[in-house]
Amino acid sequence: MSGNSDPLTPRAKLAVTAGKAVAAASRAAGRGSGSVIGGRVALKLDPDLLARLAQNLDVTLVSATNGKTTTTRLIAEALRAAGPVVSNALGANMPAGITSALAGSSDARYGVIEVDEKYLAGVARDTDPKCIALLNLSRDQLDRAAETRMLAENWREGLAGSKAVIVANCDDPLVVWAASSSPNVIWVAAGQMWKDDAWSCPSCGGVMQRPGDDWFCGECGFRRPTPSWALSGDHVLDPHGSAWPIHLQLPGRANKANAASSAAVAAVFGVPPQVALERMYQVQAVAGRYDVVQFQQRDLRLLLAKNPAGWLETFSLIDPPPTPVILSVNARGADGTDTSWLWDVDYTRLTGHPICVIGDRKLDLAVRLEVANQQFQVCENLDQAVQMSPPGRIEVIANYTAFQDLRRRVGN
Numbered sequence: 001m002s003g004n005s006d007p008l009t010p011r012a013k014l015a016v017t018a019g020k021a022v023a024a025a026s027r028a029a030g031r032g033s034g035s036v037i038g039g040r041v042a043l044k045l046d047p048d049l050l051a052r053l054a055q056n057l058d059v060t061l062v063s064a065t066n067g068k069t070t071t072t073r074l075i076a077e078a079l080r081a082a083g084p085v086v087s088n089a090l091g092a093n094m095p096a097g098i099t100s101a102l103a104g105s106s107d108a109r110y111g112v113i114e115v116d117e118k119y120l121a122g123v124a125r126d127t128d129p130k131c132i133a134l135l136n137l138s139r140d141q142l143d144r145a146a147e148t149r150m151l152a153e154n155w156r157e158g159l160a161g162s163k164a165v166i167v168a169n170c171d172d173p174l175v176v177w178a179a180s181s182s183p184n185v186i187w188v189a190a191g192q193m194w195k196d197d198a199w200s201c202p203s204c205g206g207v208m209q210r211p212g213d214d215w216f217c218g219e220c221g222f223r224r225p226t227p228s229w230a231l232s233g234d235h236v237l238d239p240h241g242s243a244w245p246i247h248l249q250l251p252g253r254a255n256k257a258n259a260a261s262s263a264a265v266a267a268v269f270g271v272p273p274q275v276a277l278e279r280m281y282q283v284q285a286v287a288g289r290y291d292v293v294q295f296q297q298r299d300l301r302l303l304l305a306k307n308p309a310g311w312l313e314t315f316s317l318i319d320p321p322p323t324p325v326i327l328s329v330n331a332r333g334a335d336g337t338d339t340s341w342l343w344d345v346d347y348t349r350l351t352g353h354p355i356c357v358i359g360d361r362k363l364d365l366a367v368r369l370e371v372a373n374q375q376f377q378v379c380e381n382l383d384q385a386v387q388m389s390p391p392g393r394i395e396v397i398a399n400y401t402a403f404q405d406l407r408r409r410v411g412n
Contacts, residue, residue, distance in 0.1 A: 008052055009046075009052070011045065012046045012049055012053075014045060014046075015041075015042040015043070015044075015049050016042055016049070016053075016103045018041055019038040019039060019041050019042030019045075019099070019100060019103060020038060020103065020104075021038075022034065022037055022038045022041045023035055023037065023038030023100060026038070033090060033092070034100075035088075035090070035096075035097050035100035035101065036092050036094070036096045036097050036100070038096075038100045038103075039092070039095070039096030039097055039098070039100035039103075040096040042096075042099055042100070042103060043095065043099055049099055049103075050095060050098060050102070050126045050127065051126045051127065051128075053099065053102035053103055054102060054111060054126065054127035054128065055128070057086070057102070057108060057109065057110060057111035057127075058109065058110050058111070058130045059110075059111040059112075059113060059127045059128065059129040059131075060075055060079075060110070060111070060129060060130065060131040060132070060133065060265055060268075060269075061115050061120065061123060061124060061127065061129045061131075061133070061164075062075065062112070062113065062114050062115065062132075062133045062135070063114075063115045063116070063117050063120045063133070063134060063135070064133075064134065064136045064137070065117065065136055065137055065138045065139075065140045065148075065307060065309065065310075066135070066136055066138065066254070066306070066307070066310045066313070067135050067136065067254060067255075067257075067258050068093065068135070069093075069114055069286050069287055069289070070250065070258050070283075071114075071133060071258040071261060071262055072088070072089070072112055072113070072114040073087070073089060073283050073286050074259055074262040074280045074283060075112045075133070075262045075265050075266065076089065076110075076112040077280055077282055078262055078263070078266035078271055078275070078276035078277075078279050078280060079112060079269055079271060081266075081271050081275050081276070081279055082109070082110070082270060082271050083108075083109035083110060084105070084107055084108045084109050084110070085108055085109070085110045085111070085112055086101060086102055086104065086105035086108035086110070086111050086112075087101065087111070087112040087113065087114075088100075088101035089101075089287070090287055093113075093114040093115055093116045093119075094116050094119055095119060095122070095123060095126075098113055098123060101113070110269070111127070113127070113129075117137070117151050117155075118151070118154070120132075120154075120155055120158060120159075121155065121157070121158020122158075124158060124159065124162065124164065125158075128163075129164045130164060130165065130268070130269075131164055131165045131167060131265055131268045131269070132159065132162070132164045132165075132166050133166075133167045133168075133261055133262075133265050134166060134167070134168040134169065134178060134179055135169050135172075135175070135190065135257075135258070135261060136172045136174075136175060136192065136194075136309065137151055137152055137172060137174040137175055137178070137197065138194055138196075138197045138308065139197055139307055139308065139309075139341060139344070140306060140307040140336070148174055148197045149174070149202055151174075151178075152174040152175070152177050152178040152202055153178075155178035155179075156177060156178045156180070156181045157181070159178065159179070159181060159182050160181035160182070161181070161182070161183065162182050162183075163184075164184070165184050165185075165186060165268050166182045166184065166186070167185075167186045167188060167261060167264045167265050167268070168185055168186070168187060168188065169187075169188055169189075169190040169191075169192070169257075169261065170187040170189055170190075170224055170225045170226075170227045171189055171190060171191050171192040171213070171215075171224070172192050172198065173198040173201070173202055173208060173215055173222075173224075174197065174198055174202050176222075176225060177202035177203060177222070185225075186229065186264055186268070187225045187226065187227040187228055187229070188227055188229040188230065188231075188260055189213075189229070189230035189231060189260075190231055190257035190258075190260050190261050191231055191253065193253070193254075193309070193312050193313055193316070194308060194309035194312050194313075195210065196308070196344065197309075198215075201217035201219065201220060201222055203217065203220050203222040204217060204220040204222070206218060206219030207219075228264075229260060229263065229264040230260065231256055231257050231259075231260040234246050234256065236259065236260045236263050236273055238263075238267070238273050242273070244263070244273040244274055244277055245277070246259050246260075246277055247277065247278070247280075247281045248280060248281060248283070249281060249283065249284045250283060250284075250286070250290055251290060251317045252313060252314075252316060252317030253313070253317070254313040254316075254317075259277065259280055262276065262280065263276045263277055288302055288304075288407045288412050289302065289303065289304045290302070291412055292393070293411075293412050295382075295386060295409075295410045296383065296386050298389075298393070298394055299393040299394070300326075300386070300394050300396050300410065301393060301394070301395050301396065302396050302398070302403065302406060302407065302410075302412065303317075303318070303395060303396065303397045303398070304398065304399075304400070304403045305397050305398070305399060306335070306399050306400050307341060307399075308341055308344040308345050311345045311397070312345070312346065312349075314397055315346075315349040315350065318353075318395040318397075319393065319395060320352075321352030321353045322352060322353065322354060322390065322392075323353060323392060323393065323394070323395055324354045324355075324356070324390050324392065324395070325350060325353045325354070325355050325356075325394070325395045325396075325397065326355075326356045326357075326358060326379075326382070326385045326386070326389065326394055326395070326396045326397070327355060327356070327358070327359075327365060327397050327398070328357075328358045328362075328382075328396070328397070328398035328399070328402035328403075328405070328406060329342070329359045329360070329361045329362065329364065329365045329398070330359050330360040330361060330399060330400075330401045330402040330405070331360060331361045332360070332401045334400050335399050335400050335401050339361050339364045339365075342364060342365060342368045343368060345368075346372075347368060347369055347372040347374055348372050348373070350369075350372075350374055351373075351374065353395075354375070354389060354390050355369065355374055355375065355376035355377070356376065356377050356378075356379045356384075356385035356388055356389060357369065357376050357377070357378050357379065357385075358378075358379050358380070358381060358382060358384075358385050358402075359398070359399075359402045359405075360402075362379075363378070366378050382396075382406060382409050383409075
């Protein structure tokens with residue numbers, strides 16, 4: 001809990017000051033927020049800085065392949081009902097970015113921190129979290145991310161015996177396998193549209209049986225745990241069986257699932273579901289995602305989809321045909337350079353939408369759409385794609401660096 005005692009040693013204070021100075025210089029040079037470079041410098045000067053900054057906070061960590069940034073934001077809004085919150089709201093989710101975010105606030109009581117899946121165990125060791133939210137695990141950045149079963153294994157080993165309350169999605173077998181090593185787990189039925197990463201049992205390798213919404217391994221008996229919280233249509237069911245309405249400005253089923261998990265986390269800190277869910281309504285857009293922007297006299301809705309699971313969720317929330325759709329795919333370092341994941345996405349869901357394709361890997365995407373029998377045009381850039389799109393609001397779906405490019409172009 002936070003008190004008035006200052007946990008920072010002179011060395012730690014120097015590290016924080018130096019980190020902020022470097023971040024400010026980076027911003028002044030127009031190189032982004034500077035949070036990552038600032039955090040790196042600070043950690044070089046004091047390798048224990050993250051632990052020191054976290055020791056006066058009640059920390060929640062949020063990790064997943066999809067939905068981390070949004071869920072972090074929803075939890076932060078909910079916990080503000082109980083006290084000041086510090087969070088890495090812009091998604092810098094590796095140790096340097098997290099250190100930078102925590103260094104920016106001295107009076108916070110709660111820390112709500114998004115963590116890259118590969119760094120979860122280490123950040124959990126450093127920050128001694130009170131709560132960890134685990135949402136989902138699916139294929140992402142194929143050329144460099146560990147295979148999903150290995151990530152689940154890393155989580156399982158890293159969280160074994162953790163004192164934290166784990167809030168975990170019981171509909172994702174990989175998450176259940178990862179969380180099952182922890183003594184204190186709250187299970188949330190948050191749903192799982194994308195099932196292609198969990199057909200084999202993470203415990204024994206046997207074939208998963210999936211009757212209805214249930215799942216179990218016929219060989220070793222590993223099975224879906226009974227949830228105490230659940231997403232049910234437009235409501236969250238709490239452990240007492242009460243149904244609380246979800247009112248969000250963010251679209252889609254996936255965000256209702258994020259809200260259900262966030263309500264379960266808020267309850268760990270004594271914030272009741274009604275209060276938590278009302279506060280989540282404040283969130284309109286998250287780092288540009290879901291924003292509707294004006295560009296060339298048109299309304300563009302910006303949607304981020306980084307991997308097959310994310311594209312599937314995104315297709316479910318776009319306006320029906322004949323709403324025009326612009327798709328943009330890059331394959332730079334932050335995206336992963338392997339685009340073979342495009343073949344795992346069911347692009348037949350776009351039938352009836354006029355489609356324009358842009359981005360560094362527009363030709364890879366064009367081949368994929370050709371095979372899926374979709375009608376599309378390849379365009380040079382966003383400006384041309386907007387000009388070629390028929391009237392009405394345009395849905396723009398992009399992967400990670402393509403999304404950042406779009407935001408720069410539309411001045412968002």
